[in-house]
Amino acid sequence: MAKPQKLKARLPRGLADRGPAEIAATREMVEAIRQVYELYGFEPVETPAIEYTDALGKFLPDQDRPNEGVFSFQDDDEQWLSLRYDLTAPLARYVAENFQNLALPYRSYRYGWVFRNEKPGPGRFRQFMQFDADTVGSASPAADAEMCMMAADTMERLGIPRGQYVVKVNNRKLLDGIMESIGIGGEENAGRRLTVLRAIDKLDRLGVVGVCQLLGSGRKDESGDFTEGAELNESQIDTIVRAIINAPTVDAVEGRAVETSDRALRYLRANRHLGPRFNDGLDELEAINDLLVAAGYASDRVRIDAAVVRGLEYYTGPVYEVELLLETKDEKGRPVRFGSVGGGGRYDGLVSRFMGQPVPATGFSIGVSRLQAALTLIGKLGAKKETGPVVVTVFDRERIADYQQMVAKLRAANIRAELYLGNPKNFGNQLKYADRRNAPCVVIQGGDEKEKGEVQIKDLIEGAKAAAAIASNEEWRETRPAQFACKESELVEKVREVLARHGLD
RNA sequence: GCAGCUGUAGCUCAGCUUGGUUAGAGCGCCUGACUGUGGAUCAGGAGGUCGUUGGUUCGAGUCCAACCAGCUGUACCA
Numbered sequence: 001m002a003k004p005q006k007l008k009a010r011l012p013r014g015l016a017d018r019g020p021a022e023i024a025a026t027r028e029m030v031e032a033i034r035q036v037y038e039l040y041g042f043e044p045v046e047t048p049a050i051e052y053t054d055a056l057g058k059f060l061p062d063q064d065r066p067n068e069g070v071f072s073f074q075d076d077d078e079q080w081l082s083l084r085y086d087l088t089a090p091l092a093r094y095v096a097e098n099f100q101n102l103a104l105p106y107r108s109y110r111y112g113w114v115f116r117n118e119k120p121g122p123g124r125f126r127q128f129m130q131f132d133a134d135t136v137g138s139a140s141p142a143a144d145a146e147m148c149m150m151a152a153d154t155m156e157r158l159g160i161p162r163g164q165y166v167v168k169v170n171n172r173k174l175l176d177g178i179m180e181s182i183g184i185g186g187e188e189n190a191g192r193r194l195t196v197l198r199a200i201d202k203l204d205r206l207g208v209v210g211v212c213q214l215l216g217s218g219r220k221d222e223s224g225d226f227t228e229g230a231e232l233n234e235s236q237i238d239t240i241v242r243a244i245i246n247a248p249t250v251d252a253v254e255g256r257a258v259e260t261s262d263r264a265l266r267y268l269r270a271n272r273h274l275g276p277r278f279n280d281g282l283d284e285l286e287a288i289n290d291l292l293v294a295a296g297y298a299s300d301r302v303r304i305d306a307a308v309v310r311g312l313e314y315y316t317g318p319v320y321e322v323e324l325l326l327e328t329k330d331e332k333g334r335p336v337r338f339g340s341v342g343g344g345g346r347y348d349g350l351v352s353r354f355m356g357q358p359v360p361a362t363g364f365s366i367g368v369s370r371l372q373a374a375l376t377l378i379g380k381l382g383a384k385k386e387t388g389p390v391v392v393t394v395f396d397r398e399r400i401a402d403y404q405q406m407v408a409k410l411r412a413a414n415i416r417a418e419l420y421l422g423n424p425k426n427f428g429n430q431l432k433y434a435d436r437r438n439a440p441c442v443v444i445q446g447g448d449e450k451e452k453g454e455v456q457i458k459d460l461i462e463g464a465k466a467a468a469a470i471a472s473n474e475e476w477r478e479t480r481p482a483q484f485a486c487k488e489s490e491l492v493e494k495v496r497e498v499l500a501r502h503g504l505d
Numbered sequence: 506g507c508a509g510c511u512g513u514a515g516c517u518c519a520g521c522u523u524g525g526u527u528a529g530a531g532c533g534c535c536u537g538a539c540u541g542u543g544g545a546u547c548a549g550g551a552g553g554u555c556g557u558u559g560g561u562u563c564g565a566g567u568c569c570a571a572c573c574a575g576c577u578g579u580a581c582c583a
Binding site: 013056057058067069070085086088089116118119121122124198221225226227311312313314393395426427428429430431432433434435436442444446447448456458460463464466467468470471472473474476477480481483 | 506507508538539540541542543544545546574575576577578579580581582583
């Protein structure tokens, strides 16, 4: 007898279903972040998940085909559409389209799903949530400093203690200046500069030696895979290493060695010979740092770090990155480092792509999904299991209307409640169901109770505790642990007492 | 994309080295003991194209090849 071919139920890789606990955790996080952003005077705006591909700037050069990394499709008029891969490019489109109606500088925030068609990995999904804040129309370093402060405040509002995160600040012009000074400026070296930036970005993972290999002839990893290097000569590598990679950042503060912006800046100042572009970047960094210090944000929250790269393509000046410093173990006992959970920077070119005038902008983005994974793992989120509704059981199937009425009474009193909708034949199954729903209690009314105008209320939470002491099934059933009778008219009141006893009111 | 590892019940896995009747375990699920009560216990039951295709062989879950999928690392990452 051949079985009919069943369709295999399967989730596409890199995508995730989310249950009640995760949804609740996300809601909690989003609300916390929103409060901070509102406090800073930002207002919400939402754009759709789909944009014209050219608005996202993701056509491959010299081809009329979008980048493979974005999910794209053609409209019936042949125009390419794409799912957004971040929230910044759509905002730039929105601002350009509504430029006349916005009060500039325009501060806005929004959160939503973004999509990337890339190989997924641990903690990396093809659909994930970001929460962005942007200030459009201000070139002031105060706008940048504010982003950094807001990032720090947000981390603390989410329950991450000071010292377990850090907001790192850098300026792209520093790196550009250094690269110019070693002779790889100009259009013809654009590709090479990318390789250099990528190499520096890997400092935390590969260390100084690995980065130097990538700056030079290339690097072969443990699996035998070879990565081509930037082919710089020794003196070029030496300049980068001395200016950025080996830059001292540790200072003695009150007898302890700590990383400080002061130390980083002092060292950068000694490198002013690297050229005007480098010096521009340094001046901007100094300006931001002065504002941070004046506002009381010291190096334990926001810190200058010349090795931060981020967003190779569109950042033009200051860049920021939020890093979680805490370490923990995963289910299998392996150490987990969370690393970057957010970042941003100044993107002065992004809005002006649509406009005839320059429009400075700076923004910051939190990776909600990744941060949620981190917070869950360290137990800051989703620790408690959601309590289910009160379940009204069906004893006498002729009287479903009576039971439904009890449910309605509980609901009218703002108590989560539901009628058992399954097959009422086996009463035990109804309790099993209530147990699996994590119901705090069930309401029972059989013929005996009905005659006396009573109902039975069974406290499942208390009952589960009592169960541990009972070994035999007879005893279990006869004692009816944590169960009591009350007048039908007292139903709401008594249920409320049970909920209060467990802190659920 | 490149490399390594892994595909056996709903889940976690054993069996593969050394090919040999009916492919196992734990957990979960269903039924009953228990026609008015969750848990525990006991008894029973359902559930498998051994990732796919081809090859070697009298005989393949086991050996070989290709492919597919997953995981891990690496590359890319706006």
